[in-house]
Amino acid sequence: MRQNFDAAAYVQARQKLINNALAAEMERAGRTAPPGAGVERLLAAMEYSLLAGGKRLRPLLFLAALESIGQVEENELAAYLPFACGIEMLHTYSLIHDDLPAMDNDALRRGRPSCHKAFDEATAILAGDGLLTHCFCCLLAAGAPAERLVQAGRYFAWQAGIGGMVSGQALDIDAETAAEPLNLAGLRKIHASKTGALLESAIVCGGILAGADEAQKQALKEFGRQFGLAFQITDDILDVVGDEAKLGKPVGSDAANNKTTYVSLLGLAGAGQAAQAAMTAARDALEPLGESGRLLGALTDYYCRRDN
Amino acid sequence: MRQNFDAAAYVQARQKLINNALAAEMERAGRTAPPGAGVERLLAAMEYSLLAGGKRLRPLLFLAALESIGQVEENELAAYLPFACGIEMLHTYSLIHDDLPAMDNDALRRGRPSCHKAFDEATAILAGDGLLTHCFCCLLAAGAPAERLVQAGRYFAWQAGIGGMVSGQALDIDAETAAEPLNLAGLRKIHASKTGALLESAIVCGGILAGADEAQKQALKEFGRQFGLAFQITDDILDVVGDEAKLGKPVGSDAANNKTTYVSLLGLAGAGQAAQAAMTAARDALEPLGESGRLLGALTDYYCRRDN
Numbered sequence: 001m002r003q004n005f006d007a008a009a010y011v012q013a014r015q016k017l018i019n020n021a022l023a024a025e026m027e028r029a030g031r032t033a034p035p036g037a038g039v040e041r042l043l044a045a046m047e048y049s050l051l052a053g054g055k056r057l058r059p060l061l062f063l064a065a066l067e068s069i070g071q072v073e074e075n076e077l078a079a080y081l082p083f084a085c086g087i088e089m090l091h092t093y094s095l096i097h098d099d100l101p102a103m104d105n106d107a108l109r110r111g112r113p114s115c116h117k118a119f120d121e122a123t124a125i126l127a128g129d130g131l132l133t134h135c136f137c138c139l140l141a142a143g144a145p146a147e148r149l150v151q152a153g154r155y156f157a158w159q160a161g162i163g164g165m166v167s168g169q170a171l172d173i174d175a176e177t178a179a180e181p182l183n184l185a186g187l188r189k190i191h192a193s194k195t196g197a198l199l200e201s202a203i204v205c206g207g208i209l210a211g212a213d214e215a216q217k218q219a220l221k222e223f224g225r226q227f228g229l230a231f232q233i234t235d236d237i238l239d240v241v242g243d244e245a246k247l248g249k250p251v252g253s254d255a256a257n258n259k260t261t262y263v264s265l266l267g268l269a270g271a272g273q274a275a276q277a278a279m280t281a282a283r284d285a286l287e288p289l290g291e292s293g294r295l296l297g298a299l300t301d302y303y304c305r306r307d308n
Numbered sequence: 309m310r311q312n313f314d315a316a317a318y319v320q321a322r323q324k325l326i327n328n329a330l331a332a333e334m335e336r337a338g339r340t341a342p343p344g345a346g347v348e349r350l351l352a353a354m355e356y357s358l359l360a361g362g363k364r365l366r367p368l369l370f371l372a373a374l375e376s377i378g379q380v381e382e383n384e385l386a387a388y389l390p391f392a393c394g395i396e397m398l399h400t401y402s403l404i405h406d407d408l409p410a411m412d413n414d415a416l417r418r419g420r421p422s423c424h425k426a427f428d429e430a431t432a433i434l435a436g437d438g439l440l441t442h443c444f445c446c447l448l449a450a451g452a453p454a455e456r457l458v459q460a461g462r463y464f465a466w467q468a469g470i471g472g473m474v475s476g477q478a479l480d481i482d483a484e485t486a487a488e489p490l491n492l493a494g495l496r497k498i499h500a501s502k503t504g505a506l507l508e509s510a511i512v513c514g515g516i517l518a519g520a521d522e523a524q525k526q527a528l529k530e531f532g533r534q535f536g537l538a539f540q541i542t543d544d545i546l547d548v549v550g551d552e553a554k555l556g557k558p559v560g561s562d563a564a565n566n567k568t569t570y571v572s573l574l575g576l577a578g579a580g581q582a583a584q585a586a587m588t589a590a591r592d593a594l595e596p597l598g599e600s601g602r603l604l605g606a607l608t609d610y611y612c613r614r615d616n
Binding site: 162 | 337340341342344345346347349350351401405408410411428429430431433434436437438440441442443444445448449453454455457458461462465466468469470471472474475476477478479480481482483497500501
């Protein structure tokens with residue numbers, strides 16, 4: 001990593017790589033899918049949600065961990081982009097299904113109609129199923145030793161499923177109907193599985209594909225956990241004090257929806273301190289990685305001091 | 309394979325292996341899942357649908373192909389049962405999501421309330437997502453060389469997703485609202501992807517894990533295609549002439565729902581001939597496998613001359 005590292009330029013370059021790879025993968029899949037109007041509609045719905053922009057945070061952190069631990073150069077990243085695409089597909093499916101009427105019933109996503117509004121409910125369910133399934137096609141297509149692909153694929157599936165994200169969504173739904181309001185421990189538990197597990201898993205998988213040893217994997221895991229927490233608290237803060245133009249979405253929606261957040265439980269100043277503490281813990285977790293931790297450290301500052 | 313092979317006894321023994329492995333896997337997953345009432349409900353919904361019986365046809369054909377091609381003995385099957393469980397989890401998720409109100413809106417499945425009726429819609433969507441995700445955890449946990457797991461996992465994900473099942477469901481939904489009624493070519497196309505791809509893929513994956521060469525994989529693929537067709541036509545016939553007590557479900561539901569089937573397009577006699585032709589083609593496809601094809605041949609007779 002260069003001394004005069006420009007985090008914004010790095011993020012932009014990696015986002016471009018990821019966006020191009022996602023578009024190419026959907027184009028390739030569409031060419032070999034069974035023909036028919038129903039399939040065209042399905043693929044259109046998948047692309048509508050997948051290629052709608054977004055931070056590409058999870059695949060980007062995967063690449064950053066891979067580059068850091070494996071000393072992988074930019075011109076060698078192509079082999080790993082299928083895995084990065086798979087991660088983003090899984091994230092996108094979770095947004096589509098979360099927005100469904102039976103779930104959070106959100107009509108808008110990233111300032112546009114959500115998938116079931118732009119298409120219909122059946123198509124949105126199928127588009128989510130298709131992205132979730134195709135994720136594993138992509139993960140296993142990366143150019144890495146088969147043993148590492150198997151290890152990373154299993155870890156990722158567990159964190160995205162019963163061991164993390166799907167269970168987190170179940171906890172979140174349950175909390176909404178619970179008699180007792182959420183306390184801080186409950187909120188942390190939901191976030192750790194609903195959003196934290198996938199972030200953490202993307203980072204750890206980057207390490208696994210790079211051949212990380214056990215100590216490095218543990219460091220990445222703890223970093224991912226703290227980074228996820230800092231990122232989430234920052235999200236909650238921006239929903240109160242953010243600039244709508246920069247965020248691209250209305251602020252104050254958490255309060256309007258009576259949602260329990262770090263700000264509602266800790267106040268703005270308390271939430272700011274908690275975010276700072278998690279950022280410090282994330283940086284501390286990188287210590288054992290030495291020089292290899294510098295890129296992830298720089299990205300922590302970049303993402304947790306963001307204004308969108 | 310012994311001369312006096314008893315297909316019914318083989319099927320029963322393999323079903324028992326699969327059922328025990330599924331129950332054990334859910335128990336194991338439940339022990340390591342995040343704690344909480346929401347997760348307990350999610351796991352209960354997954355188990356409700358997964359452990360509800362059923363033929364276990366797909367994992368059974370996977371095991372049969374594996375045993376045939378790899379000369380794997382019964383006492384060596386344990387290592388491969390995780391893969392078999394993953395296949396059944398994927399099949400079960402597809403049933404749960406197909407039954408949803410936005411899809412086929414079926415209140416009953418295997419004579420009991422379908423998942424969204426026994427629980428609720430959000431839980432059913434999540435239970436399907438959980439089973440689909442956990443499928444890949446299981447597939448990649450099988451005790452086979454990593455290269456074979458990667459190859460089989462990719463193939464399976466493609467056939468279960470854009471390349472097969474999810475696209476087939478999209479074609480099926482589209483056909484229901486189409487102005488033109490389905491003809492035979494259209495019906496075959498939908499079945500080939502909606503149900504055929506997963507059956508075929510289970511069989512081919514058995515071959516891949518057993519180290520099948522290209523010719524053997526091609527033979528298994530063609531066998532799977534023809535077997536799937538024969539099985540589906542037999543299904544359609546039993547819906548007309550079957551014995552409700554043996555089937556465990558009402559007959560005549562296809563006609564009552566105005567569903568296009570092989571019987572509605574070909575008549576009972578024509579459908580019987582088509583099933584027979586597909587069975588013959590399935591047996592022919594096994595020719596290149598020689599002695600290794602005998603088990604799958606016997607199972608073809610067993611399943612396509614069944615009365616439930």
